[in-house]
Amino acid sequence: MTLSDFKVAIKKRVVLNALSTPGLECSTQAEQDDILKTLIEISKTNQYYSMCVLKKLISFLETSEVEINEDYYEYLMEWLNSQPLKPTDTDIIIYTLTHDFEIRIRESPNIISGLGTTGLRTWEASIFLAQYFCVNKILTGDLLELGCGTGLVSASLLKDQHVKNYGKMFVTDGDSQLLETVKENLILNGINHDENNFEIRRLFWGEDELPSSVQTIVAADVTYDSSIIPNLLRVVREGFNQNVKDVYLAATRRNEDTLAVWEQGLNDGEAAHLWSWTVASSTKEGDNVLLYGAHTPRIDIYHLQKIQS
Numbered sequence: 324m325t326l327s328d329f330k331v332a333i334k335k336r337v338v339l340n341a342l343s344t345p346g347l348e349c350s351t352q353a354e355q356d357d358i359l360k361t362l363i364e365i366s367k368t369n370q371y372y373s374m375c376v377l378k379k380l381i382s383f384l385e386t387s388e389v390e391i392n393e394d395y396y397e398y399l400m401e402w403l404n405s406q407p408l409k410p411t412d413t414d415i416i417i418y419t420l421t422h423d424f425e426i427r428i429r430e431s432p433n434i435i436s437g438l439g440t441t442g443l444r445t446w447e448a449s450i451f452l453a454q455y456f457c458v459n460k461i462l463t464g465d466l467l468e469l470g471c472g473t474g475l476v477s478a479s480l481l482k483d484q485h486v487k488n489y490g491k492m493f494v495t496d497g498d499s500q501l502l503e504t505v506k507e508n509l510i511l512n513g514i515n516h517d518e519n520n521f522e523i524r525r526l527f528w529g530e531d532e533l534p535s536s537v538q539t540i541v542a543a544d545v546t547y548d549s550s551i552i553p554n555l556l557r558v559v560r561e562g563f564n565q566n567v568k569d570v571y572l573a574a575t576r577r578n579e580d581t582l583a584v585w586e587q588g589l590n591d592g593e594a595a596h597l598w599s600w601t602v603a604s605s606t607k608e609g610d611n612v613l614l615y616g617a618h619t620p621r622i623d624i625y626h627l628q629k630i631q632s
């Protein structure tokens with residue numbers, strides 16, 4: 324593993340046995356200092372993880388006959404009694420979307436669902452969608468994210484200086500409690516109202532109205548259960564009946580039956596001449612395992628486009 328992959332992995336809190344030390348470039352003091360700096364930052368929210376990584380690094384370096392930075396032992400002693408986070412504890416995860424573009428998200432990374440929502444942690448589909456927009460600078464007009472969860476996609480769009488050609492960004496989720504965390508996550512990334520045109524608001528599909536100025540909707544991992552798809556399609560249809568021209572929705576293919584319900588809805592919209600749809604991009608096996616994990620099924624980005632009459 325290269326030094327830069329190692330740092331991407333620990334910032335994302337990759338499980339220890341997926342961290343491969345053989346071949347790791349950390350023989351020089353500068354390389355060792357570089358890793359230690361990252362571990363110290365991580366220790367502020369997850370000392371236990373920093374301790375485990377440092378322990379693993381020291382045992383690797385001890386067998387490689389490399390001179391070990393003395394600070395490594397000092398920090399190991401200091402962190403030795405730390406405890407693992409509880410599933411509901413929060414951590415600040417750093418997502419390296421491109422080599423020089425990172426987003427920090429405070430979340431409960433070990434929780435699947437809690438307090439009646441699946442939005443307490445960041446899901447892989449939002450990493451893939453955020454990276455897609457880092458590469459494809461295609462967004463124009465007012466934007467809206469549906470089901471933003473922890474807010475990774477909105478935070479990356481707002482922070483990415485290259486994506487300044489959109490108008491206003493609406494950051495939405497149906498769960499108003501989550502929106503407080505989203506607000507904190509935007510601040511954590513230096514996003515403020517002085518420099519960015521955005522609004523965080525509750526939008527529960529089928530209940531709350533979609534702002535009529537919105538031209539593009541983005542969403543990640545909002546097709547995880549067939550029971551929520553009819554209301555999701557309702558809000559998408561409402562958008563196309565207003566001013567929406569494009570929808571980009573990233574879906575993890577966990578359950579083909581659930582996605583069949585979504586795709587049937589897409590075919591119905593196409594038959595009604597509301598939109599045409601394609602899959603704009605998909606993950607490939609073995610792609611970016613550090614960020615998506617080795618066992619995440621394929622992620623597809625659906626692109627729905629208004630049919631011009």
Ligand SMILES: C[S@@+](CC[C@H](N)C(=O)[O-])C[C@H]1O[C@@H](n2cnc3c(N)ncnc32)[C@H](O)[C@@H]1O
Pocket residue numbers: 440441442443444445446447448449469470471472473474475496497498501526527528542543544545547551554
């Ligand atoms: C699996 S999480 C995905 C969160 C985020 N997009 C991500 O990829 O990390 C699904 C999100 O959809 C939101 N959601 C589910 N049903 C909803 C509804 N009917 N109206 C609005 N938001 C909803 C949840 O609150 C949750 O934040």
